[in-house]
Amino acid sequence: MKKFVSAVFIVLFIISGVSALDLTGGKIKVTLYNSNGRFSLYYLDNISNNKYVPLLFDKDPKTTALFINVGNKIYTMGDSSFFKQELKNINSTSASFVWTSEIIQVTETFTLVKSLKSAFFDGVKIAVRIENQSETQQDIGVSYLLDTYMGENSKTHFLTSDGTHIQAETYYTSDLPAYFISPLKTESSFKGFQCMLKGAGITPPDRVIFANWKRLKENIFSFSVQNSRNFNFLPYSINDSASALYYNQHSLASKKDREIVLLLGAATGSLFQGTDTGAKTSEINKLYIQTVQTEKNTTDIEASLKTDLLAVDDLIKKIDDSLESPELLSKDNITMMKQIIGNLEQRKKLYENR
Numbered sequence: 001m002k003k004f005v006s007a008v009f010i011v012l013f014i015i016s017g018v019s020a021l022d023l024t025g026g027k028i029k030v031t032l033y034n035s036n037g038r039f040s041l042y043y044l045d046n047i048s049n050n051k052y053v054p055l056l057f058d059k060d061p062k063t064t065a066l067f068i069n070v071g072n073k074i075y076t077m078g079d080s081s082f083f084k085q086e087l088k089n090i091n092s093t094s095a096s097f098v099w100t101s102e103i104i105q106v107t108e109t110f111t112l113v114k115s116l117k118s119a120f121f122d123g124v125k126i127a128v129r130i131e132n133q134s135e136t137q138q139d140i141g142v143s144y145l146l147d148t149y150m151g152e153n154s155k156t157h158f159l160t161s162d163g164t165h166i167q168a169e170t171y172y173t174s175d176l177p178a179y180f181i182s183p184l185k186t187e188s189s190f191k192g193f194q195c196m197l198k199g200a201g202i203t204p205p206d207r208v209i210f211a212n213w214k215r216l217k218e219n220i221f222s223f224s225v226q227n228s229r230n231f232n233f234l235p236y237s238i239n240d241s242a243s244a245l246y247y248n249q250h251s252l253a254s255k256k257d258r259e260i261v262l263l264l265g266a267a268t269g270s271l272f273q274g275t276d277t278g279a280k281t282s283e284i285n286k287l288y289i290q291t292v293q294t295e296k297n298t299t300d301i302e303a304s305l306k307t308d309l310l311a312v313d314d315l316i317k318k319i320d321d322s323l324e325s326p327e328l329l330s331k332d333n334i335t336m337m338k339q340i341i342g343n344l345e346q347r348k349k350l351y352e353n354r
Contacts, residue, residue: 025093025112026120026310028265031061032110034087037078037097038062039110041124043266045188047306053184055193055266056147063147063213063242066128067220068106069249070140074221077106093121103138105131113263115270120310123194123265123272131257141249142260143220147213147242148182150192157231157241158210159183159192171225172197172208180208180243181267194267195243201274203260205245213242220244308344315340 023030027044029052038061042052056064066077075082083099083106090096093112099105107129112121132138151157158166160177176197184192198204209216209223214237216223223244231241247260263272315337 021087021089021095023093023095023110023112023124026114026118026122026314028112028121028123030110030112030124032087032095032097033061034085036062037066037085037099038064041193041264043122043190045190047310050306053188055150055264057149063145063217065145065217066106066108067143067145068104068130068140069143069221070104070138077108101133103132103134104140105133107131113265113272115265115268115272117270118268120314122268122270123263125272125274126262126264127259128262129257129259130252132252132254135254137254138252139249140252140258141221142247144245144262145213145216145220145242146195146244146264148193149241150182150184152231152239152241153185154183156183158243166210168231169212169225169227169229170210173206176204176208178271180210182241182243183267189268191267191269194265194272195245196263196272196274197245199263199271199273201261202263202272203247206248207246209244209246210241211244212237213240216242216244221246311340312344 019033019035021032021034023032027047029042029044031040031042033039040058040061041055042058043055045051045053062078065079068075068077077083077097077099078085080099083101086098086100088096088098090109094109096107096109098107107127109125109127109129111125111127113123113125114120115122126144128142128144130140130142132140148158151159155167156165158170159181160166161179162177164177166180178198179194179196181191181195182193184190196202197208209225211223211225211229212231212233214233232238233240245262250258252258261274263274265272319337
C-alpha cells in the first residue's frame with residue numbers, strides 16, 4: 001500500500017508542477033524550490049514541539065547557490081535561462097534538480113543520510129553530476145556557495161575538525177580538515193551546521209574559502225583572500241560570513257561526465273560519509289539501540305512518543321528497501337526488526353494509559 005501511495009504522489013508531483021518539495025525523514029528536512037532551483041536545510045532540534053532549525057540561511061534560499069564554470073562562462077544554477085530546469089522526485093528520501101542545455105546537463109541529487117552514530121536521518125548527500133552534451137571537449141569547474149549564519153552570533157564564525165577557530169577571511173588549498181562547523185551559540189541538542197570536506201565517498205574540494213557572503217558571491221571564481229579582512233563588507237554587508245567550496249576545471253570529452261559529492265548536516269559529534277559500506281545491519285542495530293534508549297527515558301512521554309514515530313517511519317523505509325532487494329536481507333536483520341517492533345509494541349501500552 002505504501003508503495004502505491006508513493007507512486008501516486010510521484011505522478012501528482014510531476015503533473016502539478018508544484019513550487020516546492022519537502023524531503024523529510026528522521027531529524028532532517030530538505031525543501032527544494034522548483035521556482036529558483038535552490039534548497040533549504042532544517043534539523044529537528046526539539047521533538048516535543050516539532051521545532052525545526054534552519055542549518056543554512058533560509059530567509060532567502062537563493063543566497064546558497066551552485067555555480068558551474070564552462071570555459072570562461074559562469075552559470076548560476078536556477079537563475080540562468082540557458083538551461084531548462086526540472087525537479088524530479090525519485091523516492092521518499094531523494095530528489096533531483098536537472099538542468100539541460102545543448103552544451104551540458106547538470107543533475108543535482110539530494111539524498112537524506114545518517115551520520116555514523118545516528119539512528120535517524122540527520123544530514124543530506126548532494127551529488128552534482130555534469131555531463132558534456134556537446135560534440136567537443138569542455139573545461140568545466142564547480143563552486144558551491146553556502147550561506148552559513150550560525151557562527152555570526154559569536155566571534156568564531158567557523159570551527160574546523162582540527163580545532164581551528166576562524167574569525168576572519170581564511171582559505172585552504174591543501175591539508176583540508178575533515179569538516180568545518182558553523183557553530184550554534186545558543187544551548188541546543190546539536191552544535192551547529194556541519195560540512196564534510198573529506199572522507200569516504202566525499203569529493204574533497206580543491207579550495208575552500210571563508211569570507212563575507214557578498215564579496216564571495218560577486219567574485220565567485222576570482223576571489224582573492226586577505227587574511228586581515230573580517231566578515232564585513234561596508235557599507236553593504238555586516239557580519240555576514242559564508243563558505244565556498246571550489247572544484248577546479250576538468251576537461252570533459254564529449255558525452256563524458258563528472259560527479260562531485262558533498263555531505264552536509266547537523267553537527268552532533270558524529271561524521272558523515274558518502275558511501276554505503278554495507279551498513280544495512282548496523283543501521284538496523286542503531287535503530288534497535290535507539291528504541292532501547294527511548295524505553296529508558298520515559299519522563300517526557302510526548303518526546304518519547306514522537307521519537308518512536310520517527311523509528312516507525314524509519315523501520316518502514318528499511319522494510320521497503322528489503323522488499324526491493326530481498327537477497328540483502330539476512331536472518332540477523334529480520335531478528336533485529338522483530339525486536340524493534342517488540343520494543344515499540346511494549347511501549348504502546350504506556351502511551352495508551354496516558
